Amino acid sequence: MEDELRVVSASYITENGGPVVELFGRNRKGESFTLLYRNFLPYFYVIEPTGTELEALDKIDDKVKIENVKLQYRGETRNAIKFTCRSPWRVPEFRKIIRDQNRILAADIPFHFRFYYDFDLGSCVKFSGNEVERGKFTTDHVVVLDSIEKTADFLPPLKIMSFDIENTIKTQRLLVIGYTISFTGKYEDGYIVGEPADIVRQFVELVRKQDPDVITGYNIDGYDLPFIEGVASKGGIELKLARDMTTPQRIQGQFWRIHGRVVADAWWNVKREIHPKQETLAFVSIELLGESKGDVDRLNIDREWEKDRERVIKYCIKDSYLALRILEKIDVLDKYENMSTVSLIPLDDVWNSGNSTLIDSLVIRVADRRGIAVPMNNFINRNEEKIEGGYVHSIEPGLYDMVAVLDFKSMYPSLMIKYNICFTTISEDGEIISPNGTRFVSPERKRGLIPELLEDLMRTRDKYKLMMRNETDPGRKRYLNSMQSQVKILMNSFYGVFASSFYRFTDQNIGSSITAFARETIKGIINDLNSKGIQVIYGDTDSVFIKTGKTDVDSAVSFSVSIGEEISKRLGIQIEVERVLDPLFSHGAKKRYAGKVVYPENERGNLIVRGYEIRRTDSFDLQSEALTEIFNYILNRDVNGALRRAKEIISDVKSGRVEIDKLVISRSVKDFEFYKEQDSLANVQTAKKLMKQGQEFVPGMKVSWIVVDSKKRPQEVEPYIPNQTSNIKPDYQYYADRVAQTLSRVTEVFSVDETSLKNVDIKKKSTLEDFF
């Protein structure tokens, strides 16, 4: 049979002592497939092995063959051997034979990636093969492959299954699993009750029968899955949740791998996508969906279960439904499917692995084609020394009129292209010299692999952007926009990966050359503009904020656009006018500013804030709201109004005229062992109290609290649980002080300090000019 598939996940199993590559996914019709390939073997390279090493390798029972090859290694052609064996899982053992790990190449590439690179596969594949009996596999079809290749991407319907468990707190007994399934726009739900072991057995059956592509739930990574695994192991049940009957595996104590399916914790995804102020399911459901959770008291779940079982079951199903809806709402599925298309690896690997995996996928293929050696990642000899980063220009306190923000379009990728920065071009005799003295050969002599790859990506992005502009169908337009945005994200992640200390192609000089060129570029522009009498008031890494000196928006825009065009032409890197702000406020701190947008047109009138408490998830609502109000006064040039309102807010807080919900502070908590003085931290104190109460807590979660006595050292806090605050007495003086602190940073620019905000009448000043 022949068909096309979007690949959800790839892995391998062992059969008769040899590896079988398996790809899982769905065709356009939404039928699920398992594709099997049996004739692929693992291999790696060793540069100039010694006699003893070669002998030892030759003696390995698992060996299939040893071939002589030539590879480009650090700019030289070197002799190497290609060692092919049968067992992917034994490669780490074979690596130990070689003393110097630097001479072993490509021996740390997960087997399914090796298959992906060598067959040059992508997010979707076209295949032909023989359909066989389903056997142990749970998919609609199982095909033994004859051929497989990359094909144009498409988005088939994927099946998502969300689940949630309830258990007693004291005895940790599993009571119920509730679930919701979403497929082709339809929802279906249900539940499983009974003896804990039976619940788990039926759950495994359910997953096998429903065969979902994505498994989700709220906090399943750290709570529900480990809990179910615990019940399974105690009951001697094999947790065969995978599409190939294997059991889930936890990677680095964090992500789960279930062959053929993506495990996508809704909590983790929400955290990554929207950074909510609080991370409980209740809070996120309200914020994102406007829906509230059921009102079952989890702390008294044992009694609730006795009293009204139906209600607890309904509540459990609802939680699974909410998690599913949240995952759909934040639109991650399409996004990661598109990133899978851009980075050419299966959906699961995009969703649940780091950026270096995406970069690997593009770089290793090209390196292999060109005979360039692929070293291994080095997690052991990590260089502790940090490379110097971007330049941040100081900003003076004040209110500035008609400020244009110009910034470089993908600055780091552009610089890598412009200066041919690459591990293949770094050379003592290079013609291009970076400000820190590192040399790269000119593109005329040798075009770098990375610059070429980045240029391809730039072209791809421009192509998507052009298509998007000409597209009239809204759905198609959204898809094209998402594609161009994923390409941009991938391009921008190159720098970070190449500047990281462990990445296989890392060279300290590459990372520091990129940032050195960037600093030189931005400082050059600032000096140049200043010498022309154009005042640069701020800049961060790839941006400059200039005073246009104009009074109307059109002149300000055309003035700054012409400056941008001149610079772009002169430097060969695109710099664009991102916004014009009128006015822009700063209290004199880097990475913090607020402004009113006057350009672009579609953002006109918007308040934009960077860095300030309004942006921070660990500030309490009252603080954010108060500062927003004050900014609105200031940006409308009503300083007196700002001062009056600031005093009013502070005095209200001081006397307790404020809702307790506005005083909630939330912060994340790591593993307790991480901290030097865990007991003196409010977030850890809160987490410990929550655990004592029997609340769900896993490291990495945000916890919320109210400060009840800030005089104590460390300050005393109480966990915040919505609708359960009657016995909490906030330390109003503390909150008043903090709000005053926040607001006075703004008012001090106009000569009104914290003490005067909190106390006596302010000096009578009526116009803005009087304050300078």
Added chain:
DNA sequence: TCTACCTGCTTACCT
């Protein structure tokens, strides 16, 4: 003994 100031630790943000 109280306050001002400093340092180290920590989190979250900006690009």
Added chain:
DNA sequence: ACAGGTAAGCAGGTAGAG
């Protein structure tokens, strides 16, 4: 298992004033 630069709050200390 992508980077560095930065602000700011709290804990806990010390120096100097009262």
